[in-house]
Amino acid sequence: MGEVMKLSTYMLRRVIFSIFSLLGLSVLVFTLSRVLPGDPARMAAGPRAPEWVVEQIRTQLNLDKPLFVQYILWIEDVLRGDLGYSLTTRRSVTLDVIEFLPATLELILLSTIIFIIGAIVLGTIAGRWAYRTPDNIVRAFAYVGVSTPAFVWAIIFQLIFAWWLGWFPIQGSFSEGITPPPRITGFKLIDSIISGNFIAFKDYLWHMILPSLALAMSPMAQTARIIRTSMVENAGKDFIALAESHGLPERLIMLKYLLKPSLIPAVTVMGMSIAALLSNAFLVEVVFNWPGFSRYAISAMLNKDLNAIVASVLIIGIVYAISNIIVDIVVAYLDPRIRYMERGE
Amino acid sequence: MSKLKLRIINLRRKRGSSETQKTSPRVESLKRAWYNFRKSPLSLIGLGISLFCIIVAVFAPHIAPYPEHAGFYINFDEAYQPPSWKHPFGTDAYGRDVLSRVFFGFRFSLMMAAVVLSLVVPPGVVLGLIAGYYRGTWVDMLIMRIADIFIAVPPLVLALAICSVLEPNVFNAMMAVSLMWWPWYTRLVYNTVSSIRNEYYVIAAELLGVSKAHIMFKEILPNCLGPILTKLTLDIGYVILIGASLSFVGLGAQPPTPDLGTMVSEGAKYLPNYWWVAIFPALAIAFIILGFNLLGDGIRDIFVSER
Numbered sequence: 001m002g003e004v005m006k007l008s009t010y011m012l013r014r015v016i017f018s019i020f021s022l023l024g025l026s027v028l029v030f031t032l033s034r035v036l037p038g039d040p041a042r043m044a045a046g047p048r049a050p051e052w053v054v055e056q057i058r059t060q061l062n063l064d065k066p067l068f069v070q071y072i073l074w075i076e077d078v079l080r081g082d083l084g085y086s087l088t089t090r091r092s093v094t095l096d097v098i099e100f101l102p103a104t105l106e107l108i109l110l111s112t113i114i115f116i117i118g119a120i121v122l123g124t125i126a127g128r129w130a131y132r133t134p135d136n137i138v139r140a141f142a143y144v145g146v147s148t149p150a151f152v153w154a155i156i157f158q159l160i161f162a163w164w165l166g167w168f169p170i171q172g173s174f175s176e177g178i179t180p181p182p183r184i185t186g187f188k189l190i191d192s193i194i195s196g197n198f199i200a201f202k203d204y205l206w207h208m209i210l211p212s213l214a215l216a217m218s219p220m221a222q223t224a225r226i227i228r229t230s231m232v233e234n235a236g237k238d239f240i241a242l243a244e245s246h247g248l249p250e251r252l253i254m255l256k257y258l259l260k261p262s263l264i265p266a267v268t269v270m271g272m273s274i275a276a277l278l279s280n281a282f283l284v285e286v287v288f289n290w291p292g293f294s295r296y297a298i299s300a301m302l303n304k305d306l307n308a309i310v311a312s313v314l315i316i317g318i319v320y321a322i323s324n325i326i327v328d329i330v331v332a333y334l335d336p337r338i339r340y341m342e343r344g345e
Numbered sequence: 346m347s348k349l350k351l352r353i354i355n356l357r358r359k360r361g362s363s364e365t366q367k368t369s370p371r372v373e374s375l376k377r378a379w380y381n382f383r384k385s386p387l388s389l390i391g392l393g394i395s396l397f398c399i400i401v402a403v404f405a406p407h408i409a410p411y412p413e414h415a416g417f418y419i420n421f422d423e424a425y426q427p428p429s430w431k432h433p434f435g436t437d438a439y440g441r442d443v444l445s446r447v448f449f450g451f452r453f454s455l456m457m458a459a460v461v462l463s464l465v466v467p468p469g470v471v472l473g474l475i476a477g478y479y480r481g482t483w484v485d486m487l488i489m490r491i492a493d494i495f496i497a498v499p500p501l502v503l504a505l506a507i508c509s510v511l512e513p514n515v516f517n518a519m520m521a522v523s524l525m526w527w528p529w530y531t532r533l534v535y536n537t538v539s540s541i542r543n544e545y546y547v548i549a550a551e552l553l554g555v556s557k558a559h560i561m562f563k564e565i566l567p568n569c570l571g572p573i574l575t576k577l578t579l580d581i582g583y584v585i586l587i588g589a590s591l592s593f594v595g596l597g598a599q600p601p602t603p604d605l606g607t608m609v610s611e612g613a614k615y616l617p618n619y620w621w622v623a624i625f626p627a628l629a630i631a632f633i634i635l636g637f638n639l640l641g642d643g644i645r646d647i648f649v650s651e652r
Contacts, residue, residue, distance in 0.1 A: 024494035029506060036510045143387070147635035149586050151593055152627040155613055159624065163617030279501035283590055287613065298594050301509030313506045317498040 014328055018321040022314070026078070029313045030071050033306045034063075043304055044087060078314070084307030088300050093311045096296060101315065102186035103173065104285065104292035107215065108277050110208050115216035115223065115273065119266065122220070123227025124259055130232045138224060145221025150280035154214035154287040161210060168210045171289040178203045211288045215280050219273035223266045230262040264334050270327040278316055381647045388646065391639025398633045402451040409445035415603045425619045435621035437612065443622060447629045449603035454633055457519060457588040458581045464523040469530025470573060474561045476531065477538025489535060492528035500525055501587055508596040515604070518597035522587055526580075533576055537569045571648040579641035582634040589630050605630045 037043055041058040057063075062070050077084070083093035126138035162170040173188070174180050181192035181200050192201040234240065235258060243253045285295040293315065300308035382388050406412045410432075423440030426432050434443035476488040495503065500522075507521035541547065542565075550560045589606035591597030598604035600611055605626045612623025 018497075020490075021493050021497040024490065025497045028494055029503075032507060033510055036507070143635060143639065144631070147582065147638050148631040149589060149634070151590065151609070152631055155609065155616070155623055155627055159617055159620050163620075275499040279499040279590075282501065282505060283593055286594055298505075301505055302595055304509060306510070309506050309509055313498055313502060316502045320498060 010332070011325070011329065014325055018325060022317055022321060023075075025317045026075060026314055027071065029310050030074060031067065033310050034067060034070065037304065037306070040306055043306070083311040083314075086300065086308045087305040088296075088303050088308060093308050096308065097293065097311065097315055098186060100291065100293040100296040103188065103290065104281055104294050105319075106187055106189055107208060107212055107285070107290060107292060108274075108281060111212035111215035111219075111277055112274075114212055115220040118216065118220040119223035119227060120259070120263070122224035123231065123262075123266070124254070126224065126228040127231025127235070127258070127262070128254060130228070130235075135228070138228065142221040142225040142228075145217050146225075148217065149283075150214050150218060150276075151283035151287055153217045154211065154284045157210045157214050158287060169207050171287075173204055173207050173291050174200065175203050175207075207288075207290075211284050211290055214284050214287075215277055218280070219276055222269070222276075223273060226266045226269060227259075227262055230265045231258055234258055234262050264331070267327065267331050267334060270330075271324045274323045274327070275320065278320055378647045382643050385643060385646060387639050388643025391636050391641075391643055394632065394636025395640045398451050398636055399455060401448050402455045405448040405452050409442075409448040411442040411445045412449075414441035414445045415449040416601050418601075425615070425622075428621055434625040435619070437608075437622045438615065438619075443608075443625050446603040446608060447605065447626055450605035450608060450626060450629060451633060453515065453598060453602065453604045454585045454588060454630070457515070457522075458584040460519045461522045461526060461584045461588075462577060462580060464519075465526040466530055466573070466577060469527035470534050470566075470569070472527070473531040473534025474538060474566060474569075477535045477542060478557070478561055478565065480539055480542060488531065492531045492535075495525050495528040496532070500529075501590055504587055504591060505594070505596055508591055513596045513599060515592075515598045515602065518588060518591045522584060522591075526584070529580075530573070530576070533572055534569050537572050538565055541565060541568050575641065575645040575648060578637060578644050582637040582641065585630070585634055585637070605633075 034040060039054075041054050041061060041063050042049075044057050044061070045054045062073050065073075074084075081094055083097065085091070086093045086096055089096050122138045122141070126135040129135050158170065162168045169175060178200055179197070181188060181195045181197045184191045184194055188204050189201060192198070192204065240253065240258060243257050248257075281292065282294040282298055284290070285292045286298055289295070293312065297308065297312035297316075300312060382392075401408055405415075409415070418439065418441050420440035423436050424438055426436040426440075428435045432442050432444065434447060436442055437446075472488050472492075476485045479485050503525045504518075504521045507524060508518055511517040511521065547560060547564055550564050555564075588597060589604070589609070592599075592602075592604045592606035593610045595610065598607050600607055608626035609623050609630070612619070612621075612626065615622050
C-alpha cells in the first residue's frame with residue numbers, strides 16, 4: 001500500500017514539475033516571438049501595408065502595452081484554449097491544431113511501434129550472437145542508423161521504395177480516387193474503422209509506412225544497441241548461470257530471463273527517442289508532404305506566422321511532457337529503484 | 346596559512362603521481378588514453394573520417410575540382426550531368442559540380458559545430474559549476490529551473506522556432522542553436538559537480554579559505570573535463586545534424602550557399618530523375634556525422650576504461 005502511495009506522489013510531483021516547465025517555456029517562446037522579430041505588427045500587416053493599418057494591428061494585438069501585460073493577456077487566452085489567429089490558414093490556430101495534430105500523432109505512434117519491435121528483434125539477435133557475424137551486422141547498422149538524419153533516410157526511402165521500386169506511394173496521405181473517411185475523432189485510422197471504410201484504412205496505412213520507417217530508424221538503432229549491450233552484461237550474471245544449470249531451454253532463458261531485465265535500460269532512454277521522433281517529424285513530414293502538424297508548423301515558420309509558431313512549440317512541449325510522464329510510469333512500473341534516483345540523489 | 350595550503354597541495358600531487366611514476370604523469374596519461382583509444386578499430390575509423398572531413402573542409406578551395414562552383418555559378422550546358430569521371434557526384438540544375446559543393450558543405454557544417462560549441466560550452470559549464478557548487482540554494486534553483494525550460498522541448502523544435510522569427514541565414518541559425526544548447530552542458534556539469542561536491546579535497550580547500558573561484562575552477566572543474574570532452578565530441582555530430590536540418594527546411598543557410606542541408610532540399614525537387622543532386626549531399630551529411638559519432642564513442646571509451 002505504502003509502495004503505491006509513494007509512486008503516486010512521485011508521479012504527482014512529476015506532473016506539477018512539467019506544468020511549471022511548460023509555463024516557463026510559454027514565457028520563453030512568447031518573449032522570443034515578441035522581441036526578436038523587431039516589429040510583430042509590421043510583420044502581421046505585411047511590408048506594403050500603410051502605417052495606420054499597422055497601428056490598428058498593434059492596438060488589436062495589445063502590442064502597445066508592456067511585455068508583461070501582453071504575456072498575461074495572452075496566457076489567459078491560451079489557458080482558455082484560444083491560441084490566436086493564424087496568418088497562414090486565416091483562422092484560429094486552435095482549429096489548426098485540432099485538424100493537423102492527429103495525423104502527426106498517428107505517424108509517431110506507428111514509428112514508435114516499428115522502432116520498439118525492430119530494436120527488440122535486432123538487439124536480441126545481436127545479444128544472442130554477441131561478437132559474431134549477426135552482432136557485427138547489427139552494430140554496423142546501429143552506427144549508420146544513429147548517424148544518418150531522419151530526413152536523409154526519408155529521401156533515400158522515397159527514392160528507392162517509392163520512385164524506383166514503386167512499392168509505396170510517393171507522398172501524401174490518401175491516393176487519388178479514395179474517399180477519405182468522415183471526420184469523427186480526427187485520427188484517420190480510427191475514423192476509417194468507425195465508418196467501415198477499410199479501403200481508406202489500408203490506403204492511409206500504406207502512405208504511413210515510409211515516413212514512419214524513416215522516423216523509426218535512428219531510435220531503433222539507438223535502442224537496439226542499448227538492448228544488445230545490457231543483454232551481454234546480464235548474460236554473465238548469476239541468475240542466468242542458475243537458469244542454465246537448471247537445464248532450462250535456451251529459448252526460455254533468452255526471452256524470459258535475459259531479455260526482460262535487459263529492456264529496462266532501453267526504456268529509460270525512451271524519452272530521448274521520443275524527442276528524436278517529435279523533432280524529426282518536422283523534416284520527414286515535409287519530405288513526404290504528410291498533412292500533419294509538423295508540416296503545418298514548418299509552413300507557419302516560413303511565413304513568420306507568430307501565433308502559429310508559438311503554439312506549435314507549446315503543443316510539441318505538451319506532447320513531449322505527456323510522453324515523458326508515460327515513459328516514467330512505465331519505467332517505475334518495470335523498476336521501482338528508478339523513482340528514487342531522480343537527479344542523482 | 347599559505348604554507349599549510351602549499352603542503353596540502355604538494356601532498357595531493359604526490360598521491361596523484363604515485364600511481365604513474367617515471368615520466369611526467371601528463372604524458373603517461375595521454376599515452377594510456379591513446380592506447381585505450383586505438384584498441385577499437387571503430388574509434389580509429391571515426392578519427393580517420395573526422396580528420397578527412399576537417400582536411401577537406403580547410404583545403405576545400407584547393408582540393409575541390411571546381412572551386413568556383415561553390416557559390417553563384419551558372420552553366421546550363423553542363424546541368425544535370427549524371428555521375429562520371431569528370432563529375433563523380435554529377436552536376437546540379439545550374440551545372441555546378443556536386444562534389445565540389447559537398448567539399449565546401451563540410452566547411453559550413455564544421456564551422457557551424459565549431460562556432461556553436463565554442464559559444465555554448467563556456468557559459469554552460471560555468472553555470473553548471475555555480476549551480477552545482479551552490480546546490481540547494483536559490484542560485485541552484487534559478488539556474489537549473491531556467492535550464493529545465495529550455496530542455497522542456499526537443500532542441501530542434503526550439504531552434505526552428507527561433508530561426509523562423511529571425512531572418513533565415515547561417516549566422517542566425519548558429520545563434521539560435523547556441524541559445525538553446527547551453528542547458529545540456531549546465532545539466533551535465535551540475536550532475537558531475539553534485540557527485541563530487543562533498544569530496545574531502547573540496548572540503549579541505551574550503552576549510553583553508555581558498556577563494557570560491559579557485560575551488561570551482563581548479564578543484565572541481567578538472568574532474569568534470571572527461572564528461573564534458575565526451576559530450577563535446579558527440580555533440581559535433583549532433584550540431585551538424587541540427588544545422589543541416591535547419592537549412593533543409595529553409596530556415597538556415599540559403600541558396601546558393603553550399604550548405605549540405607540546403608543542397609539536399611534543393612536536390613529533392615529533382616527526384617527521381619536527377620537523384621544524385623540530393624543523394625550525394627545527403628550521404629555526405631551521414632558520413633561526417635558518423636565520423637564524429639565514432640570518434641566521440643572512442644573518447645568516451647577512454648574515460649570509461651580509466652575509471
